[in-house]
Amino acid sequence: MSEQPGRDRHRWKTFSLAIATLIIVFAAVAAVVAFAGQLDKIGFLRFPLGFYLMAQGLLIGMVAVAFWWTRVQERIDRSFSEGEEI
Amino acid sequence: MSPSRRRQANPHLGAYYGILTSAFVSLVVSLAMFEQLGWQEMWVARAMILVPLALYLVIALGARTLDVEDFFASGRRVPPVYNGAVLAAVLIGGTGFFAYTGTLFFLGFDALAIGLAWTAGLIVSGILFVPYLRKAGAYTMPALLGQRFRSRIVRAIASVLQLPPASLLLAAEIKVAALILAMFLPLSHQLAVACVAIIIACVTIVGGMRSLTWSASAQFVVSAVGFAVPLIIVSVLLTNLPAPQLTYGEMFESLKRLEIVTGVSPSAPSELATALPREQPRPSAKPFLQAFGAISQIDFLTLFLCLTLGAAALPSLLARSDVTSSVADQRRSVAWGVFFVALFAISAPALAAFVRLLMFQDIAQAPANALPSWLNDLSAYRLLFTKDANTDGAIEATELFVARDGIVLALPMAARLPFVCTVLTAAAGLAIALAAAASHLFTLAGSIADDVIRLVDPRSEVLPRLMVAWVAIAATALAAGVFLAFAEIDVMQVAIMAFASAAAIFFPVLLLAIWWRRCNWLGAMLALGLGFATMAAAIAFGGAPIVGQFRLTTVFGALIGTALGLIGGLIGSLLGPKPTPVEQAYFEELRDPSGDALYDRAQRRAAATASQ
Numbered sequence: 001m002s003e004q005p006g007r008d009r010h011r012w013k014t015f016s017l018a019i020a021t022l023i024i025v026f027a028a029v030a031a032v033v034a035f036a037g038q039l040d041k042i043g044f045l046r047f048p049l050g051f052y053l054m055a056q057g058l059l060i061g062m063v064a065v066a067f068w069w070t071r072v073q074e075r076i077d078r079s080f081s082e083g084e085e086i
Numbered sequence: 087m088s089p090s091r092r093r094q095a096n097p098h099l100g101a102y103y104g105i106l107t108s109a110f111v112s113l114v115v116s117l118a119m120f121e122q123l124g125w126q127e128m129w130v131a132r133a134m135i136l137v138p139l140a141l142y143l144v145i146a147l148g149a150r151t152l153d154v155e156d157f158f159a160s161g162r163r164v165p166p167v168y169n170g171a172v173l174a175a176v177l178i179g180g181t182g183f184f185a186y187t188g189t190l191f192f193l194g195f196d197a198l199a200i201g202l203a204w205t206a207g208l209i210v211s212g213i214l215f216v217p218y219l220r221k222a223g224a225y226t227m228p229a230l231l232g233q234r235f236r237s238r239i240v241r242a243i244a245s246v247l248q249l250p251p252a253s254l255l256l257a258a259e260i261k262v263a264a265l266i267l268a269m270f271l272p273l274s275h276q277l278a279v280a281c282v283a284i285i286i287a288c289v290t291i292v293g294g295m296r297s298l299t300w301s302a303s304a305q306f307v308v309s310a311v312g313f314a315v316p317l318i319i320v321s322v323l324l325t326n327l328p329a330p331q332l333t334y335g336e337m338f339e340s341l342k343r344l345e346i347v348t349g350v351s352p353s354a355p356s357e358l359a360t361a362l363p364r365e366q367p368r369p370s371a372k373p374f375l376q377a378f379g380a381i382s383q384i385d386f387l388t389l390f391l392c393l394t395l396g397a398a399a400l401p402s403l404l405a406r407s408d409v410t411s412s413v414a415d416q417r418r419s420v421a422w423g424v425f426f427v428a429l430f431a432i433s434a435p436a437l438a439a440f441v442r443l444l445m446f447q448d449i450a451q452a453p454a455n456a457l458p459s460w461l462n463d464l465s466a467y468r469l470l471f472t473k474d475a476n477t478d479g480a481i482e483a484t485e486l487f488v489a490r491d492g493i494v495l496a497l498p499m500a501a502r503l504p505f506v507c508t509v510l511t512a513a514a515g516l517a518i519a520l521a522a523a524a525s526h527l528f529t530l531a532g533s534i535a536d537d538v539i540r541l542v543d544p545r546s547e548v549l550p551r552l553m554v555a556w557v558a559i560a561a562t563a564l565a566a567g568v569f570l571a572f573a574e575i576d577v578m579q580v581a582i583m584a585f586a587s588a589a590a591i592f593f594p595v596l597l598l599a600i601w602w603r604r605c606n607w608l609g610a611m612l613a614l615g616l617g618f619a620t621m622a623a624a625i626a627f628g629g630a631p632i633v634g635q636f637r638l639t640t641v642f643g644a645l646i647g648t649a650l651g652l653i654g655g656l657i658g659s660l661l662g663p664k665p666t667p668v669e670q671a672y673f674e675e676l677r678d679p680s681g682d683a684l685y686d687r688a689q690r691r692a693a694a695t696a697s698q
Contacts, residue, residue, distance in 0.1 A: 046335035054198040059428040066424040077679045
């Protein structure tokens with residue numbers, strides 16, 4: 001058993017958040033690429049949906065994910081009193 | 087109070103850059119008035135190009151420094167928003183500004199992989215590498231590897247292997263900037279290249295990362311204004327709303343109709359290497375909205391992955407990972423970088439769609455012998471020509487040859503905006519190309535100076551260390567200038583090659599070094615070596631079949647190189663010695679987000695020991 005459970009928990013949460021964020025980004029891109037043809041048959045704001053998601057939707061999502069990841073990671077750092085600089 | 091707590095950014099930065107933005111907007115408005123009052127286009131162009139250039143040099147001079155931490159890490163006090171803006175400028179660069187928008191014009195939907203990949207790459211970099219580089223505090227990415235594995239050889243090899251990605255991008259950005267200078271100033275291509283090399287060398291020599299950061303922030307402002315203003319004006323003219331990103335969808339029905347009238351029909355995907363447009367003028371043969379009409383779904387994903395991994399491990403971006411005041415600020419700066427890159431990637435398709443609509447609208451209506459005047463203007467800049475091949479008296483899409491890198495400049499011309507809008511766009515492209523070129527130059531030269539030359543001559547006195555950097559910067563700029571004065575390169579192809587090299591060479595070793603405790607120097611060397619060897623083979627074979635029909639293209643080579651690098655790194659680490667307790671302690675300390683950078687701590691310890 002580790003002698004520093006707090007530190008290990010921090011490492012594990014950081015690792016889990018990194019993996020979850022990367023999965024969200026890559027899965028969203030893969031899904032839109034896979035179904036772009038079908039999505040293009042649906043209209044959204046006068047754009048074909050597949051095109052819209054590629055040109056704007058995924059990018060807006062990535063910006064949201066980037067700021068979300070920053071906030072959650074800062075919370076993880078703070079909760080273990082390791083974020084003295086935050 | 088820890089030293090990093092004392093790292094305060096200049097509280098007047100917002101005011102300074104507000105004044106700068108106002109001054110630039112005033113210059114644009116003044117030149118627009120002078121143009122209407124009868125100033126010759128030549129003088130409008132010279133003022134629009136030269137005044138901002140002087141401004142960048144003045145800012146760089148104002149940020150001059152002889153302090154080592156300022157020179158290599160901008161004093162570690164750059165606010166996150168400014169660092170995010172510079173990250174975006176370096177990632178997009180003149181290549182993105184001109185060549186990506188041109189690629190969107192030709193490929194439409196299929197080119198969106200590039201913008202998506204840049205944005206995703208910055209997120210991946212932020213999650214996997216950037217906070218740990220900031221915690222390490224090493225001035226260069228090879229220095230982090232050297233400290234992590236306690237190996238000067240790994241550090242020197244990593245520094246030399248930065249040459250392919252950084253020098254390719256440096257060459258591409260200098261070429262873009264020189265093209266703009268030669269287009270609007272009375273300069274030959276060689277002289278324009280020399281001017282660009284001198285400008286970026288001056289900016290980086292006087293203050294290193296510090297002068298680079300503050301001049302690049304100004305260049306970001308100029309490029310954003312220059313990109314947005316003509317686009318918003320055209321959006322208002324075409325859709326009555328100043329939000330091109332939201333409104334260009336309205337144009338799609340008209341665009342589809344015009345594409346049919348001008349003879350653009352759905353196409354079948356071809357190989358990625360041939361599908362991407364080159365810089366020579368060519369007709370646009372694929373409908374804008376057709377999904378996977380130029381490249382297949384698999385090639386789309388391959389290109390996306392290659393550029394994502396390349397952007398994540400791009401040395402010039404990672405070199406900016408130690409300039410903010412804390413690990414948390416560095417993360418925030420990545421988020422801002424993602425925001426700025428995404429904003430550009432969202433706006434660029436609108437620009438491409440507007441240019442396509444305006445061009446096809448005019449050629450569909452005009453006979454071949456009475457084409458609109460903007461076509462002649464673009465022809466004068468060698469950005470476009472028409473050829474009525476079937477002599478039917480009309481110009482079809484296949485008879486309109488457009489240069490990929492001229493699409494951004496074509497927007498204000500095709501919309502018949504005043505000439506000042508065209509040179510505003512050119513000044514914007516020049517600004518972002520200079521920002522990116524200076525960053526690639528500093529990454530390359532700074533690393534050669536600090537990671538290779540100091541390996542041979544590890545003197546720590548301040549002046550020799552900076553002098554080595556100055557000489558390395560001047561020599562690198564000279565080499566790049568001489569190379570470009572005689573070599574012909576396609577900026578988009580070269581940029582893709584650079585991103586592919588960064589992915590294959592650096593992604594595996596960084597991933598293993600930062601995220602796997604067991605990784606050792608042997609694994610790192612194997613990861614670096616296999617990635618480099620794969621990319622060298624891909625570039626040497628140039629996409630020719632190797633075994634049967636299997637082609638090792640640059641993009642595919644990047645993915646194979648990344649996989650081989652990871653496998654090699656794993657095997658080498660398992661076969662090599664276990665990491666020493668010192669290496670393991672360093673690995674653990676990298677993950678502690680609080681406290682000072684490890685490099686700063688080591689420097690203070692060394693200074694204390696020396697003073698005793």
